[in-house]
Amino acid sequence: MRFLGSHPCVGAVVTLFAMLSPASGQQPPQAAPAPLVWTAKEDHQNMKEQLGIRQLRPGPSGNPAATTNAANYDPAKANPFPQLPDPLTLKSGRPVTTREEWMRDRRPEIVEDFEREVFGRVPKQIPAVTWSVVSNVTAGLIGKINANGKQLVGHVDNSACPSIRVDIQMTLVTPADAKGPVPVLMMFGGFGGPGMPRPAGAPPATNRFPEFGGPFKDPPSTEQLLAAGWGYATLQPGSIQADNGAGLTRGIIGLVNRGQSRKPDDWGALRAWAWGAARGLDYLETDPMVNAKQVGIEGVSRFGKAALVTMAFEPRFAAALVGSSGEGGAKLHRRNFGEAVESLTGSGEYHWMAGNFLKYGAADASFGSRNAGDLPVDAHELIALCAPRPVFISYGIPARGDANWLDQQGSYMATVAAGPVFRLLGVRDLGVKEDYHTAIMPPVNTGLLDGTLAWRQHDGGHEDRSNMKHFIAWAGRHLGTEAATREGK
Numbered sequence: 001m002r003f004l005g006s007h008p009c010v011g012a013v014v015t016l017f018a019m020l021s022p023a024s025g026q027q028p029p030q031a032a033p034a035p036l037v038w039t040a041k042e043d044h045q046n047m048k049e050q051l052g053i054r055q056l057r058p059g060p061s062g063n064p065a066a067t068t069n070a071a072n073y074d075p076a077k078a079n080p081f082p083q084l085p086d087p088l089t090l091k092s093g094r095p096v097t098t099r100e101e102w103m104r105d106r107r108p109e110i111v112e113d114f115e116r117e118v119f120g121r122v123p124k125q126i127p128a129v130t131w132s133v134v135s136n137v138t139a140g141l142i143g144k145i146n147a148n149g150k151q152l153v154g155h156v157d158n159s160a161c162p163s164i165r166v167d168i169q170m171t172l173v174t175p176a177d178a179k180g181p182v183p184v185l186m187m188f189g190g191f192g193g194p195g196m197p198r199p200a201g202a203p204p205a206t207n208r209f210p211e212f213g214g215p216f217k218d219p220p221s222t223e224q225l226l227a228a229g230w231g232y233a234t235l236q237p238g239s240i241q242a243d244n245g246a247g248l249t250r251g252i253i254g255l256v257n258r259g260q261s262r263k264p265d266d267w268g269a270l271r272a273w274a275w276g277a278a279r280g281l282d283y284l285e286t287d288p289m290v291n292a293k294q295v296g297i298e299g300v301s302r303f304g305k306a307a308l309v310t311m312a313f314e315p316r317f318a319a320a321l322v323g324s325s326g327e328g329g330a331k332l333h334r335r336n337f338g339e340a341v342e343s344l345t346g347s348g349e350y351h352w353m354a355g356n357f358l359k360y361g362a363a364d365a366s367f368g369s370r371n372a373g374d375l376p377v378d379a380h381e382l383i384a385l386c387a388p389r390p391v392f393i394s395y396g397i398p399a400r401g402d403a404n405w406l407d408q409q410g411s412y413m414a415t416v417a418a419g420p421v422f423r424l425l426g427v428r429d430l431g432v433k434e435d436y437h438t439a440i441m442p443p444v445n446t447g448l449l450d451g452t453l454a455w456r457q458h459d460g461g462h463e464d465r466s467n468m469k470h471f472i473a474w475a476g477r478h479l480g481t482e483a484a485t486r487e488g489k
Contacts, residue, residue: 035259040245052366059343081334081373120267120354127157140197146176174231183294188303240276274310305329312385323464326406380417388425401461427452
């Protein structure tokens, strides 16, 4: 018989047991099941069984030379579902013509569809996060720029399941010469390390954010931000939720579920990372060196998806730079080009999404089969949820490593299709006259940066460092920051 006190998630069960006398007639509380230790394959299979899925379609191969199940790169075959859901038509069929109707009626419909079918629901009850500063650097160096830095840990209360510990890791760096609160860009990933300044006299760091896709014409994003008068915060997604299916019974998702498996509409890693970013913003709102009304969110690749999800669901973020986000981010689900819905329903990346998302890759299931055309929402509506706040969609070029797999054209179409919502809410979109069916991307290095919704494909690779100076200038104009006067050229 297992001794209750040895169970990793029972907490005070033993104390309660001791307090209950046999004469009371009360039954002692039952020990919670032990946290599951599953492989991603086992967890994926469990979700398929919950949904009644017998077989999923395989995702397309990312290898351009594949001879079987190759991804489609023929534009003529790319739009099997040419009509997107109309973001300005209610489910009842009534058109949305005012800001009030959007906020009161249509936006909640879209949010519900994304939460139930795509990204999952954030639980109503999540343990509190307590932030602490674990190290400080004053007047250190980022490159050759004087900066102050703090390493922070946000401890999530795990008293209900002590065996699962979640400590959110974040760094905040601000210009050393700042006289008051500064705008801050929160950056998912922290490539190469936490991004802390090195103390004066210390040897140069070897991990100063080496973004993918170099060599570069511009300094690292961190140095560009500091030089423009911004600060930055780096957030480590893996400290919130592991980037794999095996981790779904750990991290914040596992902690809330007491180490048990997800239900089909529970949140996936993208939504968990977004939740972590919101908790990081909670801290930034308390820091006197941060202008909390001017905090943006940024990410590249899977973290570009996370940045867009964060901006869509957390209204306190003031702007977003969404880099090379592909399927699950700015790319249209309904467009069959490169990465596909089936790429995210297999066992490799399903953990980013709600379990219900697997239904749209089903070839054989108790409910029949479904595909991308059956989704109630698409990427243009995810972008639209950010309106009227500033959103900058960024991509590189395939020749430098930002692969065709990401479908830059499909992401451009989604950005165009989000435009009517931005216009309805009184701000400028891309300014493109064509609709999404016929809109073709502008030439490389030709930005559409005059609106609150922005697009630019740079001539670099799988990174957004090459667009950072353009983002800083563009965001400065919209946020009214001092950085707007220090535009990179």
